[in-house]
Amino acid sequence: MTVPTHEQIEVFLGVDVGKGQHHAVAVSRSGTILFDRTLPNDETRLRELIDTLTQYGPTILVVDQPATIGALAVAVAQDMGIAVGYLPGLAMRRIADLYPGEAKTDKKDAAIIADAARTLPHAIRNLKATDTQVAELSILSGFDDDLAMQITATSNRLHGLLTQIHPALERAIGRHIAHPAILDLLEHYPTPAQIRRLGYARLATRLSKKAPRMGARLAGDITTAISEQNVVVIGTSAAETVIPKLAEQLSSLQRQRSDVVAKVEALVEAHPLYPVLTSMPGVGIRTTARIITETSGKHFATAGHLAAYAGLAPVTRRSGSSIRGEHRSRRGNKKLKRVLYLSAFAALQDPDSRDYYDRKRAQGKSYNQALVALARRRCDVLFAMLRDGTIYQAHPRPSAA
Structure with missing residues (x-):
């Protein structure tokens, strides 16, 4: 099945998921509200709603939590063949500041999710049907x-x-x-x-x-x-x-x-990326499992994008002449950040990784800063390996000159 592009989608269904019930708001491409009410966290009602909305044209369902309480809604949408998206919580809260009023309700959140899917497609992350292994x-x-x-x-x-x-x-x-x-x-x-x-x-x-x-x-x-x-x-x-x-x-x-x-x-040994990921120094079974679960179904345009997603890319702050410098990011995928950091520590036994770490320490970096730099550098290698499916190759070492 071909996933429709944003330009082809006619109905944007935003769902603020809940344990017992969801609030759903559907808007058309022109902004007309097609649906706005609470519905139970139930497969039958979700199917009925999606069936009704697809009569207007290609539909996308966007949730604020794709796992746990939102897993059923995502699974039903994927089973019915419509596109599924995810609006991260931090992005949603920032987008909510652009809307009038300070109230936070399920109805308002669902409306914000639907409108963001319609007007801010770059803020939405596509969710592909996850295979059984990754789940x-x-x-x-x-x-x-x-x-x-x-x-x-x-x-x-x-x-x-x-x-x-x-x-x-x-x-x-x-x-x-x-x-x-x-x-x-x-x-x-x-x-x-x-x-x-x-x-x-x-x-x-x-x-x-x-x-x-x-x-x-x-x-x-x-x-x-x-x-x-x-x-x-x-x-x-x-x-x-x-x-x-x-x-x-x-x-x-x-x-x-x-x-x-x-x-x-x-499960890891049966995954096609197993020989690729475990070829990296400092990457074992648990680290491989976490890399697979946290990167599966996601597209990274560059190694920098992967590093930013993991929260390892430095954040530049500049404002005139009073604020300058780079700071450690406090965002990103904390699970992926943790395993990459720990794998960088384990990789210090590898000569190439140790050389890089020692160079950073010689430049005046602290122990933690040097390890973060090494983890960020490993994102470059990981990105190339995931993109090309190649086995780990050490970076060429600098000459004595």
Whole structure:
């Protein structure tokens, strides 16, 4: 199916999506209001509305949220073969300032979306029918992010409790707090007194079951740490109840994340861009998944456009002679920005990336500024790779001269 151009579209349907119901406003090319009312978040009503509007000519549906509560509206429109667009929230709020009144209502927002689609086509992002792989990757990657945050929070809580009741023990096992052997120990022997009663031999045997290469060493470190404190800190009794539950929770979260990562890995490896993206230094399975989900279905005219979309392009501010300079952007796709920044950090092991980073540091850039510059430079490489489907090639290094 050929997607109509903006000049060919006759009906502009703006939908301010909601959990239970949407407000929809449809306007013709001349600005005549064809529809303006609330409708339920229901497939049947959405189909009826789109069927009615397409009688006037080619139609585009534009939403303010293409995922979560707006996913059904987008899916129905795509299934019915009409064009679908997305008006980003920041753009919408800026456009809303051009309209009279300070009220913010669903009806007004839907009218603004429809009118923006009619008069400001450059502000609308086209949404193509996303393939199954990308849709599944997006859900799984989001869940993986949630699990990672929960793992961090649970680990920090466990660190805090151990530090409170026995600082020396926390120092001995802190680096390995998430290791299955340590979690198993804390789940069954949560207090220093219980671990002390085990003795070195039984402790080493237990740890070696899940950490055969370092079980004996860990047992020695733990035994030494336990002997450094004889006083029982207030709160140890309560910690005896909480620590096993935290250890069990952390083990469960890690198992869940391993299962999710296995599914993500299978989907990523089946994607045609897998060999291209993973050829870049510092880009692994999770980074590849995020790059695919955050760039799929989007068109970038230049590498600078990609960098700006990721929030890595510097923002120039000039006004006469009083305001001059470039500043770090606070906008852009934060998920894509984060993975590109972290991949730049991981890529410091690559000689070419390290050389570029060192040159930026020699120019007086801070650690963070040099990493952002490296991430921005990687957008140039990523853009070329996505455009041409080529494997990563290191930039030619500058001559000694």
